[in-house]
Amino acid sequence: MREAIPGNAFNHPDYLEPLNSEQRRAVLHTGKPLLILAGAGSGKTRVITTKIAWLIREQGMDPRSILAVTFTNKAAREMAERARSIDPRAADAMLRTFHSFGAWFLRRNGSLCGLDSAFVIYDDDDVISLLSSVMENAPKAEVKHWAHKISRAKDYFLSPDDPDLAVIDHNKKFRSIYKRYEERMAQIGNVDFGDLIKKPVEILRTQPETAQRFRQRFSVIMVDEYQDANVAQFQLLKELCGAETYVCVVGDDDQSIYRFRGAEVKNILEFPDRFSGADVIRLEQNYRSTTPILKAASSVVDYNHGRLGKTLRAEKGDGPLPVLTYLPDQDEETALCADIIGNSVKKEETTWSDWAVLYRTNAQSAGFETMFLRRAIPYRVVGSLKFYEREEIKDALALLSFLVNPRDEVAFRRVVNKPTRGVGGVTVDKIVEEAISNSGNLMETGSSIECSQKARKGLDEFFKAIKDAKALLDDTAAENKPKKKKGKKAPAKKQQELKSGEGLSVCIEQILIDSGIAEYHKTQDEFSGNSKLSNLQELLNSASEYSNDYEGLLKFLEDIELDRSMREEADKQNNLQNSVTLITFHNTKGLEFSHVIMTGLEQGVFPREDKKDDELEEERRLFYVGATRAMDKLYLTTCAERRIFGRTMQMEPSLFLREIDRSCLQIENSAEAGSRAKSMFRQPIAGRSFNPLNLQSAANTEVEERAGWRRGQRLFHEDHGYGAVFEVKDSDDGPIVRVRFDNGSEKRFLPEIQGRAYEKVEEDY
């Protein structure tokens, strides 16, 4: 937020001061294509953001003609913020992910390939639903297989009629499956992730005027994490670059970890050939880690072949050696992590947020979560935020998708009969079939089709809910109280209803209530003690920032589809900002932590089983990425046995542990670690403990006695952690105990039935 500094020396404005000579060369470079080989922690983001500012200030470049592409939304946001802090005008530059750029492009130019601008983006689950509808009654596993192949084909810019399609799969069936899928998708008028890249390229190739327009619009194009670009993305870059375009890509071949989804390291290796006359600048000064950490990481990736090769120098110099601990099993592993972290924080050497625990697969997070809950260590799980994959959220999004696009078969099938309104599979199939041979509009077809009386009533009810919500959007004067219609089913229970705030949440609230989805999930909650309704509420909250119109809704859906990390707000609300990070190796890219623990270093887990040759090299790079996240201290753990599928397996230490240079590794034996792991360490979370007794309670002994729980009783639950009882009351099913957990969530349970899951604990543990 600083004001622009007038350069005190013309050639060296202040903001170039912190740069080393290589970084400065990269910033000041012009005239030819540029490849920046940026090692881990070498300040590449600083280079890109400074370059953007420099282009605007010193080169007089119009910010709007600068396009910078990243691979994650987080990276895009960070880049925008940092560039803006050097020069506020950078706010007008276009900083997006490849996919969000593609969506932006298609909203404006989609009509050139027959795509309506109001398309919805299908995620992998939606793709599978659509494909299984195309493939009649194929087993789900097979559908998944082909869905993956189709996605892969799009990564390589291959259409169903491409002669090279056999590169993806030589099975003859593939071509026809892919083709039918594309036809069906075209009828529906939606797109998948691959389309967001592939379709723009097709438009740019077949429409020279459009291509020309965009080449004039962007005179500078920069690509971050270029080693992760796939073939289609490379083509997109090529099409956007005219003779005059200045192109600059930044990447690190040692950090290419997305081959499985089509990333081509070749893109970076061959950049100088593909963009003739390109210059190459290497950034080898590392500002993040200590020498032993870098050395340990490099010694592993050195085993790879075909690298561009580079030598990182640690600005920080020497530091403590990485510590490797051999452990008997995964329970000891989670306990050790809790110990190391807990002891360090207790001694005030670190705070919770200095720590990250890394694992290869999301499934491994469960053990750490349980242990951290038990030891009252605050944590947040990055990535596997399955928020948007939850049933209730997908239901809500399906309703909205159908509202936007009444040809959306996948959304229609999902919610037309939820809650059940007598519209069964037979009727649905009939509608879809009929629609395919007509306009494709399922709403129109469904309104006029012949069907049972029961189905007719149900359909009308469903369509009315959609139409009413739609009317809310079209109506500019949305202020005219869109109050909830007297919920006819809801016997007005005093339980928390959905509350709309402002903006788009008004419309979404209405559709959730009218469609019966809110009521449906509320009932589910009461039965099984979930919190689906509050998840829906959370969705509503995030919608309130969007405008209550068509455009706002489209933006909302797009943001959700393309940016599943946008829940940082929720983390903040839940006091999770100072907490240990649990994260997969893949998700750590671009992040850094003072202290890092790399877990599960066993053959079969990491590297994963039957990985060899190219794939093994990718695992090695993944190891390298993980290790180079650590700024000050690195820990590694490996277990002698591990439970997989509930069966206990004997494990071998990871190949990578043998490859690490022995001179930069301190090895601890399991016996010592084991005894340490057993010492219980429990520390309450400062300021997070909730005690309702402070609220002074009237005597309520009778019910409390029958329930066996009293207000203020502290307790522990395996899934939710620590909390306290704040209410005990009667109901038809006997006493109900209401609990508020330290993480802010509220639960209720019937002591007779679910009481076993709640363990009473003393006030000060």
Added chain:
DNA sequence: TAGTTTTAAGTTTTT
């Protein structure tokens, strides 16, 4: 046909 119970299957990594 809706909801429940039984059986089988499966775990990379993500825009």
Added chain:
DNA sequence: CTTAAAACTA
């Protein structure tokens, strides 16, 4: 062990 698909019952 946990989840999803298939089978079964009311």
